[in-house]
Amino acid sequence: MSFKTVFRRPDVQGVLAVILSTYLDFALRTTRWRFENRAPADAVVDAPTGIVACFWHGNIPLGPACRTVLKKKPRKVIISLSADGQFIAKAMERLSFGSIRGSSGRGGDADDKGGSAALREAVKFLRAGGVVAITPDGPRGPINEMAAGAVTLAKISGAPVMLFGLCAKPAIRLKSWDRTLIPLPFGRGVVVFDGPFHVARGADDEAVRLDWQARLCAADRAAQALLA
DSSP, X not given: OOHHHHHTSXXXXXXXXXXXXXXXXXHHHTSEEEEESHHHHHHHHHSSSOXXXXXXXXXXXXXXXXXXXXXXXXXXXXXXXXXXXXXXXXHHHHTTOEEEEOOBOTTSOBOTTTHHHHHHHHHHHHHTTOEEEEOTTTTTOOTTOOOTHHHHHHHHHOOOEEEEEEEEEEEEEOOSTTOOEEEEEEEEEEEEEEEEEOOOTTOOHHHHHHXXXXXXXXXXXXXXXXXX
């Protein structure tokens, strides 16, 4: 029996999700976090509107550190329908982030992977005042290249967008396609916020996508520099 076959078993995923989420919760709670440019983030969190939150796929383990800033605002993460996505969804659920399952094509058009249903659910959740987290280079990359989905979601919903640059030290950098960063306990962490941004109905989506991509990369670099 192959590793993939064993990994896809619901009971195995359930046990591994408990182990991973328990470890991450401990590591994140024992990390000393610094939040840069927090005032704009606090303002949008305190508003009744929803928020589109973007951070790179490799920073998923660090995302729950933003629970402090998001406070009691309801939150969900868009996660693919793959077996890996199912595992991530189970772990994130235990870290107080629900999930919206589905993904879209690199061009932003919904494909046969639940993209249309995920978009509808995300828009509804945003209009109810929730936070929808997106890893815009996921689920398959290329790394740190933003797909059009976040721009499409923001334009349709009218929700403001916040970009989250994340880093922690010490940490383990995996050799996966997204270079996942796993924080170690009792370290230091930084979250650099950029935004909020709005997408006008007549905006050039490609120009917005490239701008957000550059800004999110810059936010990550800023977070890394503050831990140097």
